[in-house]
Amino acid sequence: xxxxxxxxGTSVFHPxxxxxxFWLQTEHGSLLLDCSADAPHRMAEENLAWPNLDAIWISHxxxxxxxxxxxxxxxxxxxxxxxxxKKPLRIFACAGTKTLLQAIDDAHNYKxxxxxxxxxxxxxxxxxxxxxxxxVTATTLPTPHRPESLALRLTDARGTTIVYTSDTGFxxxxxxxxxxxxxxxxxxxxxxxxxxxxxxxxxxxMRLAAIAEPRKVVLTHLYPEWDGVDxxxxxxxxWAGETIAAGDGLRIEF
Numbered sequence: 001x002x003x004x005x006x007x008x009g010t011s012v013f014h015p016x017x018x019x020x021x022f023w024l025q026t027e028h029g030s031l032l033l034d035c036s037a038d039a040p041h042r043m044a045e046e047n048l049a050w051p052n053l054d055a056i057w058i059s060h061x062x063x064x065x066x067x068x069x070x071x072x073x074x075x076x077x078x079x080x081x082x083x084x085x086k087k088p089l090r091i092f093a094c095a096g097t098k099t100l101l102q103a104i105d106d107a108h109n110y111k112x113x114x115x116x117x118x119x120x121x122x123x124x125x126x127x128x129x130x131x132x133x134x135x136v137t138a139t140t141l142p143t144p145h146r147p148e149s150l151a152l153r154l155t156d157a158r159g160t161t162i163v164y165t166s167d168t169g170f171x172x173x174x175x176x177x178x179x180x181x182x183x184x185x186x187x188x189x190x191x192x193x194x195x196x197x198x199x200x201x202x203x204x205x206m207r208l209a210a211i212a213e214p215r216k217v218v219l220t221h222l223y224p225e226w227d228g229v230d231x232x233x234x235x236x237x238x239w240a241g242e243t244i245a246a247g248d249g250l251r252i253e254f
Contacts, residue, residue, distance in 0.1 A: 001024060001026050001156065001254055002024070002025040002251060002252065002253050003022055003023070003024055003025075003162065003183065003185070003218070003252045003254070004022065004046060004048065004249075004251050005022055005218075005220070005246050005247060005249065005252075006021035006022060006023055006038070006248065007019045007020050007022075007036050007039060007042060008020075008220045008221070008222055008247055008248050008250070009223075009248075010064055010221055010223050011062070012223060014224055016248060017222060017247075017248055018036065018038035018039070019036030019037065019039075019064040019065075020034045020036050020064055020065050020220070020221060021034050021036050021038065021042060021068070022034065022164070022185065023043065024162065026133055026135075026136055026156055027135070028134040028135050028136065029055065029134060029136075030055070030133075031055045031056070031057060031132055031136075032053060032055070033057050033059075033152070033164050033166075034057065034058060034065040034166060035056060035058065035066060035072055036063075036066075036067055037063070037064075037068045038068065039072065040068050040071055040072045040075055046249065050076075051076070051079065051082045051085065053089065054087075054089070054090065055089070055091070055092065055132045056089070056090070056091045056093075057093070057152055058091070058092075058093035058094055058097050059094060059151070059152065059167070060145060060148050060149035060150065060166060061094065061100060061146065061148060065166060065167070066093075069091075069097070069101065070104045070105075070110070073101075073112045073113075073115065073119075074110055074112060076089070076115060077111070077114070077115050077116065082115075082116060083116050084116075085116060085117040086117055087118075088118035088120045089115070089117065089119050089120070090120045091119070091120065091122065092122050092124050092130060092138070093121070093123055093124065094123065094148040094150050095123050095148045096123075096148055097123060098121060101113075124140055124150065126140055126141065126150060127139065127141065132154070135157040136154055136156050136157075137154070138152055138155075139152075140152055141173065141174065141177040143166070143167070143168035143169070143171065144168060144169035144170075144171050144197075144198055145166075145167040145168050145169060145198045145199070146167075146198075149166065150166070151164065151168065151174060151177055151178075152164045152166075153177060153178070153181070160182050160254065161180070161181045161183075162181060162183045162184075162185065163177065163178040163181040163183070163184050163185065163212075163214070165184075165185065165186050166187065166221075167187050167198070168199075168200065169197050169200065169204075170197075170200060170204040170207070170208065172208075174208060174212075175207075175209075176211070176212070178208070178212040178214060179213060179214075180212075180213060180214065181214040181215070182214065182215045182216070182254050183217075183252065183254045184212055184214035184216070184217045184218070185218045185220060186205050186208065186218065186219055186220070187205070187219075187220060187221035188201070188202055188204075188205040188220065188222065188231070189201070189221050189222070189223050190202070190223060190225060191225055191226060191229055191234070199221075202219075202231075202234055202235065202238065205217075205219060205235075206235060206238035206239040207238075209239045209241060209243070210239050210241075213241070215241075215242070215254070216241075216243075216244060216252070216254065217235075217239075217243045217244065218243075218245075218246050218250075218252065219231060219235065219243060219244070219245055219246060220246035222245075222246065231245040232245050
């Protein structure tokens with residue numbers, strides 16, 4: 001598998017960090033993990049095969065994670081590159097996503113659900129198992145962030161596993177859900193003294209990593225207070241495992 005960081009930042013505008021989005025490339029297809037407003041243009045900037053995107057995952061309804069979904073569908077509806085497409089685009093999303101899209105659709109009769117190719121839309125329940133891509137199985141876990149927020153664990157036919165927490169507060173259940181993952185993509189919003197319990201600061205993230213024992217951790221969802229801080233160096237003081245600071249354009253093979 002390969003993970004491409006499209007957005008390592010938050011809803012706060014930043015010159016080097018777009019809002020949350022990741023492209024996961026597998027042997028059998030591509031999956032977009034969250035879709036911020038920046039994500040459609042970032043896919044193009046990274047020269048990814050966005051007209052051939054297989055599936056999308058939406059973790060929760062904060063706009064820095066889902067605000068680009070409607071524009072992406074609108075763009076794919078009209079883009080010359082997608083007019084001959086035949087295979088379905090599959091969307092797997094937290095509860096409430098379809099209602100949000102429908103409200104946007106109704107506001108201007110965008111006909112977002114009427115694409116040149118089939119659109120398969122599934123709202124996923126906590127602990128539900130499903131197959132977003134061929135030979136890739138998924139399961140979910142509620143996280144302490146918003147009522148609909150879900151972490152995602154993906155495993156391919158070889159047993160390679162990636163866990164994407166998206167936004168979360170501290171909970172040992174999240175670490176247990178991620179236990180033994182080859183790659184743990186973990187939010188780390190704040191350096192220290194976090195102002196809100198439904199996000200993580202570095203000490204929280206490293207406690208979760210110590211319990212989960214993944215092969216690699218990527219820390220993402222970084223607020224501007226991380227500017228000028230050696231995140232990887234600070235992480236090593238708290239956990240001996242391999243920690244990678246996410247940055248837009250970063251590509252990780254695992």
